[in-house]
Amino acid sequence: MKKLAIGAGIVFALVVILALLPFAVDLNKHKGAILEHIRTVTARQVDFGSIRLTILTGLGAEITGMRIADDPAFSTGDFLTLKGAKVKVALLPMIKREIKVRKVVLDEPRLSIIRNRGGAFNFKTLLIPRPEKAREGEAGPGALERLMVGDFEVKNGVLTYHDRTSGPEVKHFTVSDIDLESSGISPARPIPFLLSAAVMSGEGQNLNVKGTLGPVTEQGGLIGRPSTCSCSWIPSPWHRSPSRCRSGRGI
Secondary structure, three states: OHHHHHHHHHHHHHHHHHHHHHHHOOHHHHHHHHHHHHOOOEOOOEEOOEEEEEOOOOOEEEEEEEEEEOOOOOOOOEEEEEEEEEEEEOHHHHHOOOOOEEEEEEEOOEEEEEEOOOOOEHHHHOEOOOOHHHHHHHOOHHHHHHHOOOEEEEEEEEEEEEEOOOOOOOEEEEEEEEEEEEOOOOOOOOEEEEEEEEEOOOOOOOEEEEEEEOOEOOOOOEOOOOOEEEEEEOOOOOOOOOEEEEEOOOO
16 A cells, blocks of 8 residues: 555656646747757748747647748748647657657648749748758658658648739638648658638638548659549538539549
8 A cells, every 4th residue: 555655656746747847948048049940941031939848748849929931022921820839759769869750730820822923932932942962862761751740730720822923913812710630641651631621711611621642752742643532512602502522533
């Protein structure tokens, strides 16, 4: 009985320590170093409000108020804003000084896609081109594997598309209430996903898509169209009847 009480006391102490650890370790002290590392892969202005360590909900970090500026050639606004982002990492690889991202969750992302009169998109200049030798040294499945994320989730996202190819009149298209889930992501096999969104609807989500994409090539592209895909469309009141689509090659 005494040993049981001691064991319970040790477990309780560990739980308390783990619960207090995020408050003892201030990751905001490293904000400058984190932003500097991000700037090695993008020329855009990047900033965030705060970052904190997470333990009990999974080892990782939670970032709030993140923003990535747009290319000044396209707009003076933001390319992407996030209410919050959670990154979970696997514990065992860290013992070998390796970081393997187990899960990424984006909370209320706002993405602005712009296409200019010349037909170029604003995300084309997001990443800094790497030297050819660096690409060759990092090529191969091993390098790609390090870039992959185990699980990926988007909550309540909004995507706005601005098309300026038609001249002075800019066409706008917005997809809101975006929820996206993808698990078991691997470059060697098709990537499963489940997507729900509101398309031209003020009454909530009216589109559901489920399928797979990929697999991913060593160069980072997708092989062909979605390999399997099914979608259901809940029409607006002015539509006569709902439509549904299923395809083995994608939408």
